[in-house]
Amino acid sequence: MTFVGKTNTNQLTDIERELIAFFVSAAQAFGLPKSYGEIYGLFFASETPLALDHVVEKLQISKGSASQGIRFLKSINALNPAYIAGDRRDHHIAENSLRLIADGFISQRIRPELKDGAERLKEIARQSKNTSSPIVHERIDTITSWINKAELLFPIVSKFLSTQEERVSPKRSLPIHHKDII
Amino acid sequence: MTFVGKTNTNQLTDIERELIAFFVSAAQAFGLPKSYGEIYGLFFASETPLALDHVVEKLQISKGSASQGIRFLKSINALNPAYIAGDRRDHHIAENSLRLIADGFISQRIRPELKDGAERLKEIARQSKNTSSPIVHERIDTITSWINKAELLFPIVSKFLSTQEERVSPKRSLPIHHKDII
DNA sequence: CAAGGAGTTCAAGAAAAAATGAACACGTGT
DNA sequence: ACACGTGTTCATTTTTTCTTGAACTCCTTG
Numbered sequence: 551m552t553f554v555g556k557t558n559t560n561q562l563t564d565i566e567r568e569l570i571a572f573f574v575s576a577a578q579a580f581g582l583p584k585s586y587g588e589i590y591g592l593f594f595a596s597e598t599p600l601a602l603d604h605v606v607e608k609l610q611i612s613k614g615s616a617s618q619g620i621r622f623l624k625s626i627n628a629l630n631p632a633y634i635a636g637d638r639r640d641h642h643i644a645e646n647s648l649r650l651i652a653d654g655f656i657s658q659r660i661r662p663e664l665k666d667g668a669e670r671l672k673e674i675a676r677q678s679k680n681t682s683s684p685i686v687h688e689r690i691d692t693i694t695s696w697i698n699k700a701e702l703l704f705p706i707v708s709k710f711l712s713t714q715e716e717r718v719s720p721k722r723s724l725p726i727h728h729k730d731i732i
Numbered sequence: 733m734t735f736v737g738k739t740n741t742n743q744l745t746d747i748e749r750e751l752i753a754f755f756v757s758a759a760q761a762f763g764l765p766k767s768y769g770e771i772y773g774l775f776f777a778s779e780t781p782l783a784l785d786h787v788v789e790k791l792q793i794s795k796g797s798a799s800q801g802i803r804f805l806k807s808i809n810a811l812n813p814a815y816i817a818g819d820r821r822d823h824h825i826a827e828n829s830l831r832l833i834a835d836g837f838i839s840q841r842i843r844p845e846l847k848d849g850a851e852r853l854k855e856i857a858r859q860s861k862n863t864s865s866p867i868v869h870e871r872i873d874t875i876t877s878w879i880n881k882a883e884l885l886f887p888i889v890s891k892f893l894s895t896q897e898e899r900v901s902p903k904r905s906l907p908i909h910h911k912d913i914i
Numbered sequence: 915c916a917a918g919g920a921g922t923t924c925a926a927g928a929a930a931a932a933a934t935g936a937a938c939a940c941g942t943g944t
Numbered sequence: 945a946c947a948c949g950t951g952t953t954c955a956t957t958t959t960t961t962c963t964t965g966a967a968c969t970c971c972t973t974g
Contacts, residue, residue, distance in 0.1 A: 565868050568856045572849060572875065579845045581763025583962055597867050602921070612964045617922060638972070639920065646871075648878045663761045667754060674750045685779050686747050693754065696830045703892055710885055765932055784951065794934045799952060820942075821950065
């Protein structure tokens, strides 16, 4: 077996590997594919914008995975476009505002689910108008209130995450009172 | 092929099926096994406490699945014990306070993950003390601040979810109708 | 307008996660 | 002490999800 041309192009540094591992487990915690975590981790660790090729090369994953991962990450605003003069490839750079990413995730992934749920629920309520025991109505009301609460919660979360968006200097976190929000 | 004894024991009603379907998709949205959603849905729809047998029979899932699902749901306080005189089997009943379930989920599933992440991060920081470029430290600080924010956020979420459910003193009534909860 | 670069799609294969069910452990009642 | 009812465990099987890579589309450029 012989090595031809560039042997092991673009190895990851230890730190890159560690940061990537961090986001891989974060991704899995959110029920997202491992590769999405890898990709975000790579961008997060990178000082400069990267293109699809770089991702494929450094992470040694397929073009398909890289393409889908990048698309997803862009869809939730975890990656932003970066234009590089004289390069036809699309480059991207990691968003590092937790609030923007959380907002993107919520509005792209969670809200639609909730909406579906709410609709399905209405359908159930309609069906059970005539035939049902009191308990069914009670339960339907309960879920409805849960969905409403969730919808009210999102802006609060967003607001909270923006309160501390630090320019510099991680100020020791003041206890923030929920009353201050809303 | 002949039917012996009870033919199709304990069929689910339409409404039960619908409610269960709702929780199945909720479970999947949270990255939990479908069966957990089925089980919670069944309890949620039930007026009376149920035991493992009932779950196996009505949902037609294995004893193993039912056992693990019930255990998990109890671990996050989505199911509460209910004692039935003269019956050796453990019965359970669905918790229907969203706040209690959310708290359980956060403290059992999310907090530990975060803690791991924080530790791993410290390890990275230690390793990179000597060798690293400024950008690495900056990135580590960023993630640290994210973890801190998350920790601060949980109590706020909990507090928010409790604002509307307790019968006691609705200090701030938001436009939500709730005849539910406890 | 042909050739080649960049990115997407999607069927098929690989990997991971969940469900099953038989064996087991633990009580309880006789 | 034994038999039986109840629930747990975990190796195996099944199902689901993720990844791959070749084929394709769409640009861009010479």
